[in-house]
Amino acid sequence: MNKIHFYLEDVRKTIAAGEVIERPSSVVKELIENSIDAEASRIIIDVENGGKSLIKVADNGCGIYKEDLPLVIQRYTTSKIETKSDLGRITTMGFRGEALASISAVSTMEILSRHKDEDVGKMIKVIGGEIKEERDYQRQAGTTIAVRNLFFNFPSRRKFLHSSNAEFRSIKREVIPFALAFPGISLELAHNNNSIINLAPGSLEERLVELFGEDFFDNMIAFEVSGNEIKIHGYLQKPTVLPLKRNYLFVNKRSVWHSGIFKFIQDYYNLPVGDKPSFIIFIEIEPYLIDLNVHPQKKEVFFLDEHRIFSLLASAIEQSIGERGFYRVELSPVEEGSLFGSAYNEKVWQIHNSYVVAETKNGLVLVDQHAAHERILYEQLQREASFPSQSLLFPIQVTFTTIEIEKLKEIKNVLERYGFKFKILSGNTVIWEGIPAIIESITETDIRAIIEEISKKKVPGLDEILKSIACHSAIKQGDVLSTEEMVNLIEQLFSTEHPYTCPHGRPTLIDITINELEKRFRRR
Structure with missing residues (x-):
């Protein structure tokens, strides 16, 4: 008896559907993409029970012809591509011809649509991939798709769905990128009859403020760069603020994941471990220079020439947060006497003997004097292969542990190359006679801290x-x-x-714009 056999048709459909539809948010994503491809100017999304009970997406797009409606639930049917070569110049959000077939295979689905060129629309009801009802239907031009009881026939997948609130959070995370990429489309999202998002058509800037607030927008820097057949624009987080935890990357308005780009930006900011800079980046590129047919959910992209992308990104970052003059403090004499007394003749002050406050063209800046000097010394040390030593007037004697002495012996040549002069005596005692010339002074506590910290590293x-x-x-x-x-x-x-962080990733300064001050004092 043969052990190998073909899957039954319903099993094939269910397995294939599971590749495209992982959870309710996957359904929402696919249906919104269809609405956008139908040139809708308004999209309304209603969700119940985190999408487990109902997902309904309605639009005012061009609609579907009556005779085409039964075909849309068949796998590999589409109006968007015809030949293999079309895969090399994809300009639509959808193209695989799998979405509606996959959704209908694991749910109860109703599609109501009228094409703009027809007087009457049509409704079909599909259960588990089979059409159970179809009839003419009156409605305005556009399409409404209602998906109920997702994974009702796929219990092994349904049992892994999370709580209603968790699933809705996932849906919201899918909706927001569409709101950013298509600010000209009216977008509404409701959960259990409660309006969550209600966005009128507008600009990207207006969308950012509506979704994330004015503070977020004020802490971002707009940029735009372009090269041959590629344009990159968007917003980068100011390096002087704490991570805002918003990361969006779009390629031809499609929200995608690209680990290389995410890491490239994160490495440039040099933030502490676990922190990630915020950015909203749009890459506009000729379709033949990318491959979107990588993942069933179209979340990944391959670039034909990644080097060009990274080169433009580097240029964008340099022009935005890397430009030396962008946050440069331009000190100027106080015109009517110093706020803090006549001893100061510049618009710069020290507070709590820890922070330096200076006026800038756009507001003021607070500088952490320790973190700032740490960055300065670190880069000075980096630039030189060795440093001259300056002798201490009074040598410093420090006693270390046996482990610290062994580590000190390991790094002795490096320390001496950078200007430290010392002698290791008996009893784990060390006499420090010289320090790097760039260091004004040093204490026993400082020396002990350096060796103790280095000793913790294998x-x-x-x-x-x-x-x-x-x-x-x-x-x-x-x-x-x-x-x-x-x-x-x-x-x-x-x-x-890298003036905005210390070598360990902490901020060196905080930039406060005049707009932020005016909002705090309720002048705006």
């Missing part, structure tokens, strides 16, 4: 050693700075490659 690399030296040699919180020292600190900070 095999400390050069970069880790330099970070530790910079951190524990920098200006401390509580150190009093003169006006000249504050101005020099800010000027040196903005001459570094």
